[in-house]
Amino acid sequence: MFSQTVEYALRAIVYLADQAPNPCTTEQIAKATKVPQAYLSKVLQSLRQSSVVHSQRGIGGGISLVKTPEELSLLEVVNAVDPICRIHTCPLGLKGHGTNLCPLHRKLDDTMRETETAFAETTLAQILLSSTSSYPLCNEPHERLTQLGGTTISPSN
Amino acid sequence: MFSQTVEYALRAIVYLADQAPNPCTTEQIAKATKVPQAYLSKVLQSLRQSSVVHSQRGIGGGISLVKTPEELSLLEVVNAVDPICRIHTCPLGLKGHGTNLCPLHRKLDDTMRETETAFAETTLAQILLSSTSSYPLCNEPHERLTQLGGTTISPSN
DNA sequence: GCCATAATAGACATCAATGTCCATTTATCG
């Protein structure tokens, strides 16, 4: 129901939120989220063009969130790469329906509206704080590869 | 969010429900629903293989619903052509998550479950009886091209 | 049995989503 690109974008953003506000390289994100790196870079470009993430080239650079996890909703991520396009006018192009969708398309649009709302109301911070018995994207909490102060910590492996 | 094929399948089924229990030819459905006829025949084959519709060749034949509009849900139609596939195991293939999805995939699956439920609870009869100000698929009620008794009525155009 | 009707099957065409690869540009560090 959701495209592969949406899945990849959300994985990357969850990882970035987990590491926020530190930047992460595409390679780092790709490995952590098991997304093909070359394709991920395309997805990240879409996110950058929509101002969901910020990028910085060169040593010490990488990708980082523009907003804090508290301010960023799932919907903003989804709409950046594969917009949920609501039904505004009759898909059959019937005049006379105008904004009055027929019962079928009214129902379809309603379900899309519900999905849209669910995504709009969920922030990345909520995802990170949710307590299911599994951590987001991994078996253990992710290593924080850099500390806020700038000291680098090596991963345990 | 929903594929073109789902859209076409639902249009066809709504039309068939409107004409039920009379059979309709693919050509007739295609014109009424503005779906490319050759492609529609593919979609209808999927619906037949899932026993949503029944087909009859030759003169007087066509496509008809297997169930009554009261018994048929939108979900059965959708799942016949483009199944809503729920998330059952971790898409990253992480052991240890098992059926315990991480918060991200838990949320994604929840929205899919809601959509699934919405479709499961809506019957074709409800769609036909819904009173928005627009008729399903058309500006006016569809002509019933044949009557239950077998007498054929010419369309007014 | 013959003809008209209508579904069926399969080949083929087109396009968008997904995925890969490589050269180029921008940045930091020494």
Added chain:
DNA sequence: CGATAAATGGACATTGATGTCTATTATGGC
């Protein structure tokens, strides 16, 4: 300035969704 790190852009490959076309098969009426 030179070396390294990292994103960027564009070309290309692959696959699945969408769409078209034609020959074949099944059915009912005469």
